[in-house]
Amino acid sequence: MSRETDGVDEAIAGELRLMDPSVRMSKSLARQLLDPEFVEVGASGRRWTYEEMLQALPEMDGASEDGPRYEPSEMTGVMLAPGLVHVTYETVIGGERARRSSLWRKREAGAGWQMYYHQATPVPPEAM
Structure with missing residues (x-):
């Protein structure tokens, strides 16, 4: 496996871990996966900071x-630059569908991949 493929696989694995209820309930586990400069624009349109997300996630x-x-589907990723991966996919939860896009970065050798930015866009039923 190439270093590029490893990075994409690690970012996708991190994305999936952030959907795991045990990770969402644990600030210490979520903190490992979210970059300290993390920002999200949620499906609601709300902008979330790192601290706001850690507080609200549980x-x-x-x-x-x-x-x-x-329920994620069509998950794919691409290395944009060394230490930067873009992951895209769709989710369904409680009958609501969203298209999602995340940027994962690895700041230094030996460090883990962390989600730097996340965007969720709702998909209206008529677009399905």
């Missing part, structure tokens, strides 16, 4: 073991 959809879970 209460958000997908955080309960017995509640609705994110």
Whole structure:
């Protein structure tokens, strides 16, 4: 496997971990996966910062073991530059569909990949 493929695979694995209820419930696990400069523009249009997301994540959809879970599909990634991966995919949770895009970065050798930016765009039923 090439270093480029490894980076894409690691970013996708991180993306999937962030959908895991046990990670969403744990600030320490989520902190490992979110870059300190993280920003998200959610499907609601709200802009989230790193600290806001860490506080809210345990209460958000997908955080309960017995509640609705994110169902990702069509997940793909591309290395944009050394240490920067773009991941795109779609999710369904509770009947709501969204197209998602994330930037993952690795700041230094030996460090893990972290989500730097995330954008979710709702897909209206008529567009399905």
